[in-house]
Amino acid sequence: MITELGQNVAEELLRKQRLGRLGCTVDNEPYVVPVNYLYGEDGCIYIHTLPGRKVELLRNNPRACLQVDEIEDDYNWQSVIAFGSYEEVTEEEEREQRLAALFRHLPHLSPVESRMKSGRERAILFRIRVDRVTGISERW
Secondary structure, rough: OEOOOOHHHHHHHHHHHOEEEEEEEEEEEEEEEEEEEEEEOEEEEEEOOOOOOOHHHHHHEEEEEEEEEEEOOOOOEEEEEEEEEEEEEEEEHHHHHOOOOOHHHHHOOOHHHHHHHOOOOOOOOEEEEEEEEEEEEEEE
16 A cells, blocks of 8 residues: 655655765756765765766756655665756865765765865765655555
8 A cells, every 4th residue: 555654754764875876857847866875964965975967967957856665675765856956066075074974874985085176076966955755665
């Protein structure tokens, strides 16, 4: 039976997971990519990336969503979508604090590239400032 998730359960799933699908739009077409993320204590989603298409798209249209799920099997799963607006984290002290938290949550990511500047732009840290979360679950 499919049921709606309450706000607390939906946010707990966001906190627990590490991989989601970031959705944004370009010319009224959806664009979705997998991303590693951290759901921060401030209710924002933090993502570390190199410059590229998703950053260009989000700079042009800051509305975005992140979909995450937990799937046990075809009949037992939960799915959450968090909607919000893109913001780059550029203030150095906050950037360092958020990157440290992100790397603790995602220890397989390399912190080296986030501080590199030689030959290319350095990595970008951005947040999705969440304004709405929805979720559903199926349990049999």
